Amino acid sequence: xxxxxxxxxxxxxxxxxxxxxxxxxxxxxxxxxxxxxxxxxxxxxxxxxxxxxxxxxxxxxxxxxxxxxxxxxxxxxxxxxxxxxxxxxxxxxxxxxxxxxxxxxxxxxxxxxxxxxxxxxxxxxxxxxxxxxxxxxxxxxxxxxxxxxxxxxxxxxxxxxxxxxxxxxxxxxxxxxxxxxxxxxxxxxxxxxxxxxxxxxxxxxxxxxxxxxxxxxxxxxxxxxxxxxxxxxxxxxxxxxxxxxxxxxxxxxxxxxxxxxxxxxxxxxxxxxxxxxxxxxxxxxxxxxxxxxxxxxxxxxxxxxxxxxxxxxxxxxxxxxxxxxxxxxxxxxxxxxxxxxxxxxxxxxxxxxxxxxxxxxxxxxxxxxxxxxxxxxxxxxxxxxxxxxxxxxxxxxxxxxxxxxxxxxxxxxxxxxxxxxxxxxxxxxxxxxxxxxxxxxxxxxxxxxxxxxxxxxxxxxxxxxxxxxxxxxxxxxxxxxxxxxxxxxxxxxxxxxxxxxxxxxxxxx
Amino acid sequence: xxxxxxxxxxxxxxxxxxxxxxxxxxxxxxxxxxxxxxxxxxxxxxxxxxxxxxxxxxxxxxxxxxxxxxxxxxxxxxxx
Numbered sequence: 411x412x413x414x415x416x417x418x419x420x421x422x423x424x425x426x427x428x429x430x431x432x433x434x435x436x437x438x439x440x441x442x443x444x445x446x447x448x449x450x451x452x453x454x455x456x457x458x459x460x461x462x463x464x465x466x467x468x469x470x471x472x473x474x475x476x477x478x479x480x481x482x483x484x485x486x487x488x489x490x491x492x493x494x495x496x497x498x499x500x501x502x503x504x505x506x507x508x509x510x511x512x513x514x515x516x517x518x519x520x521x522x523x524x525x526x527x528x529x530x531x532x533x534x535x536x537x538x539x540x541x542x543x544x545x546x547x548x549x550x551x552x553x554x555x556x557x558x559x560x561x562x563x564x565x566x567x568x569x570x571x572x573x574x575x576x577x578x579x580x581x582x583x584x585x586x587x588x589x590x591x592x593x594x595x596x597x598x599x600x601x602x603x604x605x606x607x608x609x610x611x612x613x614x615x616x617x618x619x620x621x622x623x624x625x626x627x628x629x630x631x632x633x634x635x636x637x638x639x640x641x642x643x644x645x646x647x648x649x650x651x652x653x654x655x656x657x658x659x660x661x662x663x664x665x666x667x668x669x670x671x672x673x674x675x676x677x678x679x680x681x682x683x684x685x686x687x688x689x690x691x692x693x694x695x696x697x698x699x700x701x702x703x704x705x706x707x708x709x710x711x712x713x714x715x716x717x718x719x720x721x722x723x724x725x726x727x728x729x730x731x732x733x734x735x736x737x738x739x740x741x742x743x744x745x746x747x748x749x750x751x752x753x754x755x756x757x758x759x760x761x762x763x764x765x766x767x768x769x770x771x772x773x774x775x776x777x778x779x780x781x782x783x784x785x786x787x788x789x790x791x792x793x794x795x796x797x798x799x800x801x802x803x804x805x806x807x808x809x810x811x812x813x814x815x816x817x818x819x820x821x822x823x824x825x826x827x828x829x830x831x832x833x834x835x836x837x838x839x840x841x842x843x844x845x846x847x848x849x850x851x852x853x854x855x856x857x858x859x860x861x862x863x864x865x866x867x868x869x870x871x872x873x874x875x876x877x878x879x880x881x882x883x884x885x886x887x888x889x890x891x892x893x894x895x896x897x898x899x900x901x902x903x904x905x906x907x908x909x910x911x912x913x914x915x916x917x918x919x
Numbered sequence: 920x921x922x923x924x925x926x927x928x929x930x931x932x933x934x935x936x937x938x939x940x941x942x943x944x945x946x947x948x949x950x951x952x953x954x955x956x957x958x959x960x961x962x963x964x965x966x967x968x969x970x971x972x973x974x975x976x977x978x979x980x981x982x983x984x985x986x987x988x989x990x991x992x993x994x995x996x997x998x999x
Binding site: 552554703707709711712717733 | 935958959962963965966977978979980981982983
């Protein structure tokens, strides 16, 4: 079920109606039933049911056993077993091909004439999300942060809460317990705020993201014709396409939840105003970053393995160097994992993993040096123009990495980069050529106006919730904005031929 | 170990980790009071405290302790 489809619209309306009609104590059962419907809507197969059950049952019993044997060795054994079960399934269904490709490469390297065929497993929707969510849950039980859920159906709801199955955000049990299982009263205020959020998300996806995708697909589909500046623009457009698509989905998810009185954690806070890649990732896919920090990065930094390496370097080069070595090593491991999570292919490991690590590494290493040079030659860093330069630099660096993210293979990514080096800036000014790449003059105008609106809203968002700001205005202005948004979606949304609602970038990861 | 001694030793660890000889921690000290105390330094600090007192914090404690007082409480319990 696609979030911007009519099916999802009707599905949500029905769920919300039933949710507020039934007695409040069974509201959570409505959520569970609708989540299971959503989960198996396209794929009610035995293998999918089994793979959902494996995660549910291992997390449910795992958590109970972990608590039962609290503070004993057994507790840790159950924790490790549970994590292995869930990770094992995730790895088998999602990353088998990555493993096969790697083995084949190694075989090639050593001239071994054995090549394995790629496999294709069907995996239930949302596996990459709920597998990590449930791993977080059992770890939290182990750490004593939350108590295990004794009711397996409630546990199932936490795992499969339908809005988050397609694009997150990652949720934590201790924060969601009150949201999911408690009774919620209908609130007109929540309805209005939720609706605005949904409309804004739909606007981002249908008016901006879909339009950008036409240009991006045309250029990346034929890089021999559309080379040089076409690719530069396409790379920047893809970053914006990814953002409007992903954050737009999150807006719809948060909006639907808000109407039911359920609050979810924010996943984006205006990332394009970030001055460094480090800061960018604090504002982009926030809940994934937080998940990795708590469940991978911290334990890794504290582990004997990393500490021993740290001590070794401390003896040789002192405290400062050893701190950096352990930090960079842990970060490298974490970024490779982020890359792998994004998809079982090397394009993701490079684009959303290793390149991001290299950026952050260089920022940390060169940042202080650049700062000193700036001070010496008198370049002010605390002025608008310098900050603007930093934001643009961050945007371009991220867009460059996203070339790999979008590429069909690593060699395709390298090929695209090679085709950038054609000097043809006149395509920007020559009316006949820029409008041949999927978007005509009118589409470009709509796009530019929508992007300006997007950036104004993003700018305001840094100061607080834009929905709250809107609702503080007078009723006339409020309705004006609402109608404008609805008409913009109806008139400028891309649903015509060539519009394929299945192109949801963050689905299936 | 007496609380006073714990705090003396904690002061040394804090000064070493944050490279600031003027740091004096109290029960109420939080990450807001020390400039460099971000989530990254937090983990370095935890490891240094563990080494100093020969104890291990569990990850639940690491992510939930609110101030130095709570840290000292845990140390007091462990080193008895």
